[in-house]
Every structure is written in C-alpha cells, then in structure tokens.
Amino acid sequence: MVTTVTSLDNPTVKLARSLSKRRDRQRERAFVVEGVRALSEAVGAGAIPRAIFIARELLGDGEAQERLLVALTESREAGPGRHMRVLEVTPQVMKSLSETDAPQGIAAILPFPESTPPKAGTPLIVIADGVRDPGNLGTMLRTALGAGATALYTTPETVDLYNPKVVRAAMGAHFRLALRSNVGWDALDEELIGCDSIWGADAGGEQLYTAADWTTPTALIVGNEDRGISPEARERCTDLLAIPLAGELESLNAAVASAVILFEAARQRRG
C-alpha cells in the first residue's frame, strides 16, 4: 500500500484544494466530490476519478464504504482509470481539502460530467436562470433527476454548477442528469427548438401550474431568488406559472417551487 500523505503541499492535495475556486475548476474541468454516498453515486454512474483521497481514521468501515472501495478498485483496474492516483492521507490533510467541518474520510477529484446525453423520451428541460443559492441549485438537480427531467442547463448568471455546496446538495445527481453550465441564450434557443411550451416559475405568474399541459415537450425556467426570471427568459416564456399560496405567503423557496412544479409534470406524464 502507498505511504500516507501528511504534507499539505503534496501537489495532488494542492490541486484538490485549488478546486474550491471556480476559476480553477473551469481551467481543470474538474471538481471535488466528498463522502461515501455522493462518490458511490458518481462511480455507479460510470465516473472515473482522477484522484482519490482516503483518510482511514475518518472513514469508518460500514458496508457502503466497503462497496465503494471495491467499486473504485474495479474501475481502476478496468481500463481508463488505471492511472488513477489513490492517496492515503491524514485527517488533517483531508480537512484541508474538505468543505465540511466533519469530513467523511473519502473525497475524489472528478472530471466535469457534462457529457451525459439528454434522457430519451418527451423533453422536460430545466433552465436555472440566475439561481444564486448553491443549496437551492443542488436541491434542484436532485429534484429534477427524481422528477424525470431530461436535461438541466444553467445560464452564466447562475451559481456555478460545481460549487462544493451545489455538489453536496445534489447528492450525486450531477452524474445522472444531462447538464450544461454557463449556457447563453443563443445556445439555449437551439436546445428549446422542440419545446411546445416554455414556462417561467415566478411569484407573479398567472398560469396555474396544474392547468398547464406537461405531457408534451416542455421547458421550465427557474429564476433568481429575489428578482425572479430575467428579461431574456421572460421574452421566451409561453407564460409565467402561478402556484396558489395560502397563509398570505408571498413565495416559496426556489427549490421547493421547482419541485412542486416538476412533480406536477411527473404526475401528468404518468397519465
């Protein structure tokens, strides 16, 4: 087995740490995924880490941990991953590259997974247009995947898809959903060509979301938490959606609102 890395100056450790910055993630086209569950999802979906960091003292020895380590070893031996670096590190080194106060003991550098093709079937495209809170965007990814969305795109005004807090909230959804980040409206127009309706989720909307038809090719645009959707998005929308709210509530959390709408789409599509 390899010796344990104790130095914070190890080049691979330094690379992982640099990926907390968007600029460095963009340059490397890579990001860090932490924890047994998120990494298991990634590897299960076919992702091949560039490097893996293991701090045995933090990892524990549950069944999920064992399964993950076996899967990593197999993917390493199978071919393209055979040059994957596996670094045993001290808890201190793990903490230096973790975004959490209590790291789980395993983390990896993974390439951007933006090559998953859109899911087959009637398009249900989600566009995050200026969503700023990383927890909201991550939850939207997980929710969009569960509701059967076929692809998710983000505009340049949106928080980075590979921000560590987005990655944590998405719980592995990055690897199972067709994604593109930083997409401008010209490119989005091409993606939206086949859509019968483009709906905007907005607190000021008029079209009851349950009365909209979600069974044909459709897109949903989710805007900024405070300002709603952008003028560019607005001019592309068939209409803005309304979710009727009781209790004099002005709006729902952005991730909750998109979940309510996307699962109405899923309900209609089940027929």
Next chain:
Amino acid sequence: MVTTVTSLDNPTVKLARSLSKRRDRQRERAFVVEGVRALSEAVGAGAIPRAIFIARELLGDGEAQERLLVALTESREAGPGRHMRVLEVTPQVMKSLSETDAPQGIAAILPFPESTPPKAGTPLIVIADGVRDPGNLGTMLRTALGAGATALYTTPETVDLYNPKVVRAAMGAHFRLALRSNVGWDALDEELIGCDSIWGADAGGEQLYTAADWTTPTALIVGNEDRGISPEARERCTDLLAIPLAGELESLNAAVASAVILFEAARQRRG
C-alpha cells in the same frame, strides 16, 4: 432618541444572545428573529416584540425598513407593547446577537407564538417526527403554510422549532401557522382523533401519494432524514406514501418531499 448601546454586557443584549441556546429559549419562552422581512411578517401577524435592536448603520433606508419601523412604533403605542424596549446598538453589538455573518441591522426578541389556533376548514395536519436539519424544518413550515396546512406539530426528537436556522428558513411562517413543539404521542393522538387518514412520508412507502385522498381530514407525518419515521409514528399510519422517482434516485430531500405531497393535497382540495 435613546443613546446607542455599545456594551456587549447590556442585560437585554445578553438576554438576546443567550437565546441562541435551546434551554434558554425554553425558560424564557422567547426567541430572536432577525431581518426586515421576517420581522415584518411577525409584526404583520400581530406579534409584539419584547425588545427590538436596531443598528442604523447596517439597516439601510429602503421602503420595507420604513414600513417596519412605523409598524413597530404603532404596535408599541397601541397597548400591550408600550413597555417594549427599543435599543439602538452598534454594528458590533448587533453582530454579537446575530446568527448571520452579515446581519441586516434589525432584530427582536419575540415570545413563542404557540397560541395561533388551528386554521378553520378541513384539517391538514403536519407532524415533524425527528426532522434534524434546521433548514429542512424551517422550509417545511413555510411550505406547510403556503399549501394550506391547518397546524404543524413537532415531536421531542425534532430539531427545536425556534432554532435560529429554522426561524430564518421559515421566513415568518412561525407567526401564521398553528404550532406546537415537543409534543408527545399521547397528546398527538388527541390532535389526530378527527383525521380520516394519517400518512407517513417515507422512502419505502407503497401508497402512491397522488392516489391518496387528501380532501378529508388528514395528517402527514415527516420523519428523520436518514432513518425515516419512528416506530411510534409507523403504528399510527394508515400507510406510508411513495413518490415515484426517476433516475435511480433513492429519495428526495425531506423538505422537498413534504412540499411535493402537501401541494398535491392543495391541488386535490382546490377540486
């Protein structure tokens, strides 16, 4: 105008700071609410602060701020609030009692609002049974209010209803929804007497949530993020609900799952 409080040892400031601890909140039956929007919601719903802290340098002078200050002055002069203390404080003092890195410049000590009667109409009761993440519970409050739930109860295993992160995510919903915290199952049984169905939100459920009837008196129990609902809850449930998930997703975030279910209830109740 009063002089500006500069000392972190001011007794009212110390009281506010102590309310970051659950034990102290329980003893005082009071908690701290921060920010213009949440406080406006509270005052708009009739809450009367015991004390208000204002740091002018942080507050800014938007329209919402002005409206809130007028409303606070009026509620103070109107009667029961006339002994309300208003303290101008330095930014440093405000930061000492704030849970956020960038406090908005206004905060207040408010009494527990557990006297709002359940909303009239067909009961739709939400029980949080072991929800541990404060952001999830706060979002559940906001969502339950918006979906027309008539009351929300928490079991002793649930994160404290007045935890500052719960309060922040709920965005004022504490003051518009009938609430009871720390309720044991004997007391809950009495609250549930009139319910035709008691559904459990659980990743392992079998009853399709859209096929359940939400138009009669109903309760929804939401369990712990990892372990699901407790055995005590399970034995009271008519059945556990299933939300069909695509993308090999195992579960949704707890707040998202309850939102999806509660807005299906709202949809059915609109007829």
